[in-house]
Amino acid sequence: xxxxxxxxxxxxxxxxxxxxxxxxxxxxxxxxxxxxxxxxxxxxxxxxxxxxxxxxxxxxxxxxxxxxxxxxxxxxxxxxxxxxxxxxxxxxxxxxxxxxxxxxxxxxxxxxxxxxxxxxxxxxxxxxxxxxxxxxxxxxxxxxxxxxxxxxxxxxxxxxxxxxxxxxxxxxxxxxxxxxxxxxxxxxxxxxxxxxxxxxxxxxxxxxxxxxxxxxxxxxxxxxxxxxxxxxxxxxxxxxxxxxxxxxxxxxxxxxxxxxxxxxxxxxxxxxxxxxxxxxxxxxx
Numbered sequence: 001x002x003x004x005x006x007x008x009x010x011x012x013x014x015x016x017x018x019x020x021x022x023x024x025x026x027x028x029x030x031x032x033x034x035x036x037x038x039x040x041x042x043x044x045x046x047x048x049x050x051x052x053x054x055x056x057x058x059x060x061x062x063x064x065x066x067x068x069x070x071x072x073x074x075x076x077x078x079x080x081x082x083x084x085x086x087x088x089x090x091x092x093x094x095x096x097x098x099x100x101x102x103x104x105x106x107x108x109x110x111x112x113x114x115x116x117x118x119x120x121x122x123x124x125x126x127x128x129x130x131x132x133x134x135x136x137x138x139x140x141x142x143x144x145x146x147x148x149x150x151x152x153x154x155x156x157x158x159x160x161x162x163x164x165x166x167x168x169x170x171x172x173x174x175x176x177x178x179x180x181x182x183x184x185x186x187x188x189x190x191x192x193x194x195x196x197x198x199x200x201x202x203x204x205x206x207x208x209x210x211x212x213x214x215x216x217x218x219x220x221x222x223x224x225x226x227x228x229x230x231x232x233x234x235x236x237x238x239x240x241x242x243x244x245x246x247x248x249x250x251x252x253x254x255x256x257x258x259x260x261x262x263x264x265x266x267x268x269x270x271x272x273x274x275x276x277x278x279x280x281x282x283x284x285x
Contacts, residue, residue: 089127184248
């Protein structure tokens with residue numbers, strides 16, 4: 001029988017794998033930190049400079065989501081995220097501008113920079129930036145395909161209560177017929193939210209399948225995605241309440257997005273504590 005290798009013989013490979021993993025996640029965390037920093041800066045600067053920071057915030061956030069998706073599932077999956085969420089978002093926004101379906105009749109005001117097919121380029125990036133964290137939320141809270149997709153879609157669509165209220169107040173777009181709308185959130189019709197739910201579920205369903213979904217749906221574990229989603233929720237409530245003078249969307253968005261973000265945050269916290277306890281037990285053993 002060949003002699004067993006000494007205990008230290010397998011360490012280099014293990015160390016190399018650990019270092020490689022840290023190198024892969026390092027740039028992702030840098031992008032996540034930068035996305036958070038830009039969003040912190042946004043409400044603190046004069047209104048005249050906020051549009052440029054809005055665009056920068058979306059670009060950095062989208063880069064963080066794409067990089068994290070690539071880290072978890074590979075570069076081709078990041079490309080799928082860009083095509084499904086970004087391309088799908090561009091298509092449906094262009095369709096909406098021309099037909100009023102599925103969001104209602106709305107118009108951009110030309111303040112968000114370069115446009116493609118009448119849609120500011122930053123808009124499909126916004127779909128991209130939140131589709132990945134929303135899918136992670138769905139895959140964390142559920143296991144079967146239909147619940148995963150529906151939960152992910154609602155996780156994405158509920159964010160729009162904050163997004164539209166902020167962008168309409170900033171003058172970046174408006175609706176021709178804004179009523180009827182949600183209580184305390186003026187200027188945005190209910191058709192918009194119905195359209196968001198429809199499109200978000202379709203995008204998240206396609207993304208779930210593209211990233212290895214199936215009857216039992218492979219779940220994605222991603223702390224960076226969790227930070228991005230939970231930060232977006234908490235910071236949106238705070239910013240709308242304290243900086244944007246939009247208490248209505250702070251309350252309504254806090255309730256609607258919170259219906260998913262809060263259970264998700266609890267589950268992530270419990271999982272993190274369980275892993276920490278398991279790691280501590282391993283060290284003692």
